[in-house]
Ligand SMILES: Nc1ncnc2c1ncn2[C@@H]1O[C@H](COP(=O)(O)OP(=O)(O)O)[C@@H](O)[C@H]1O
């Protein structure tokens with residue numbers, strides 16, 4: 001009887017301990033990666049390359065996501081607000097939900113799918129083909145060369161992407177408002193900007209920077225720790241996308257609390 | 263062995279992975295300027311031995327001395343400085359597939375900013391010529407090369423920074439016999455030109471005789487024999503002779519399950 005009761009408990013204990021070990025390992029990994037940003041040598045080319053990969057090549061995906069989200073928001077809120085003061089209500093719903101929430105979260109989720117996966121796959125492949133060991137034997141610290149530039153690039157790139165997403169999302173709402181719902185273009189835009197406050201945009205950009213760090217961290221960590229050939233790299237890739245997506249949503253809640261729940 | 267401190271000396275090196283004792287007290291010495299080949303079956307811990315020296319694996323016990331100084335008991339900075347003089351050719355080449363060949367070859371020089379990118383191309387062409395490759399190969403990506411060419415590029419990358427201790431992990435495995443002989447010849451040439459000390463891992467007897475001055479045999483976690491590479495096959499040690507002739511019957515029992 002006791003054994004049956006203890007067995008699941010032991011399994012639970014093992015899972016919790018394993019989880020704690022991973023959290024500790026990720027934290028140390030993050031600290032070490034970030035510390036390399038402060039110590040020379042610096043690999044500017046790697047930074048530029050990571051930045052282009054994240055910012056430039058994610059632009060189409062993020063742009064399309066933002067435009068359609070803005071359009072849907074305008075349509076949906078019209079259904080709710082059609083009876084009273086529809087124009088300013090729709091403008092405010094679109095601009096505030098895009099800048100505070102949907103811009104950062106949706107952009108980050110799209111980037112997590114693209115970049116988290118590609119970081120984990122590339123670094124994981126380097127691990128299982130001894131390329132990371134080869135870096136060490138060529139007197140290059142793998143954390144400094146592979147991890148630090150990617151972390152920094154993502155922290156810079158995500159806010160820029162989200163800024164674009166904010167603009168395009170609001171534009172998507174405006175397209176629906178003027179061409180489908182028949183509002184006056186200037187009045188709709190004026191209503192949008194009247195409602196918008198600096199805090200809305202800034203909080204979204206701060207979120208974006210945090211999400212960028214999380215995406216790059218989980219991608220590089222999962223890749224760096226991968227084992228066991230192609231299968232291990234596949235598992236690392238999946239883990240990177242799943243972990244960073246969940247962390248993005250959880251941290252979004254935490255950051256929203258921190259910014260707005262006063 | 264000529265007087266003086268050996269270039270590399272291992273004493274009682276031990277390493278276990280879980281319950282499996284891979285290295286069980288390895289003792290080894292290589293004099294400066296000499297070439298040692300380590301023989302041993304697959305999974306006998308040859309790669310683990312040199313990964314310990316390179317600092318890629320921390321041994322459980324033992325000492326690793328280079329020029330008489332113990333690597334495991336010195337500050338990280340000094341250890342890195344010594345590591346800077348060591349080169350390694352990995353078993354599968356381990357070329358960086360995100361970089362073109364010329365950047366692979368000059369990787370260390372570029373990373374340490376010892377050379378600018380324009381001069382690195384010329385330098386890469388020069389080193390590629392030493393391993394018998396045309397300068398135009400420099401613009402290809404590693405994935406576009408055949409196995410033999412990848413080995414040559416990996417060799418070029420290893421020697422470009424002119425190390426004075428070089429490890430070769432199964433340099434001819436997976437190549438046809440002629441290409442194997444070519445790579446062996448290049449290794450001997452490069453090591454002699456640099457005046458370097460070489461430690462090579464192989465289970466190819468012809469290759470061992472070509473690149474080694476001395477040979478040593480790793481079995482069950484220890485070095486069980488060492489002697490002149492030329493004597494392989496008639497060494498008088500039953501294990502070595504069995505291994506050299508590739509016989510099924512003898513003192514060495516292959517573990518099929520572990
Ligand atoms: N990082 C590691 N973790 C666990 N086991 C390892 C690791 N590296 C090597 N081993 C094990 O050690 C043994 C020796 O490996 P290795 O030195 O690569 O053999 P070889 O002599 O063929 O080069 C193998 O059984 C391998 O499974």
Ligand SMILES: [Mg+2]
Pocket residue numbers: 308309310353431
């Ligand atoms: Mg090996």
